[in-house]
C-alpha cells in the first residue's frame with residue numbers, strides 16, 4: 001500500500017483506454033458479418049433497418065423524379081428533387097438516429113455520405129447551363145455509388 005491513489009489512477013487510465021479502443025474498433029469496422037452471398041450483413045436493429053430502407057426508398061423516388069423532370073424540361077423541379085436527398089437529409093437523419101451511423105463500417109459511411117454530397121452537386125449542375133447529356137452523365141456516375149454499396153453490403 002505505497003500509494004493507493006497511483007494504482008487506482010492507473011486502473012482508471014487502463015479502463016479508459018480500453019473503452020476508447022473498443023469504441024474505436026466499432027467506429028472503424030462497424031458491426032458486420034459476412035453473409036452467404038459474400039455481402040457484409042450490417043447488424044442493425046429492426047427499427048434501424050426500417051429507417052434505413054425508408055431512406056433508400058426516398059433515394060429511389062428522388063432519382064425517378066429527377067429523370068422525369070429532366071425529361072419534361074423542368075430543370076428547377078429536378079434540382080429540387082436532387083436537393084431533397086442531399087446533405088440536408090443526412091443532417092436530419094443524424095439528429096434522429098446517430099447510433100445507426102456508428103454501426104456502419106467506414107467505407108460504407110463514406111459511400112453513403114458521398115452519395116448525398118453528390119446529389120447536392122447534381123442539383124448545382126442541373127441549375128447551371130450544363131447540357132442534358134452532362135446531367136445524365138453525372139447522374140450515371142452518382143449511381144455507381146448505389147450499385148457499389150448494394151453489391152457489398154446488406155441488412156439483416
Ligand code: HEC
Pocket residue numbers: 053054056057059060063108109111112113115143145146147149150153154155156
Ligand atoms: C452506403 C450504402 C448504400 C448506398 C450508397 C445506397 N444504398 Fe440502397 N440499400 C443499401 C442497403 C444495405 C440496402 C438493403 C439491401 C439488402 O438488405 O439486401 C439497400 C436497399 C435499397 C432499396 C430497397 C428498399 C426497400 O424498401 O427494401 C432501394 C430501393 C435502394 N436501396 C435504393 C438506392 C438508391 C436509388 C441509391 C443511390 C441513389 C442507393 N440505394 C444507395 C445501401 C445503400
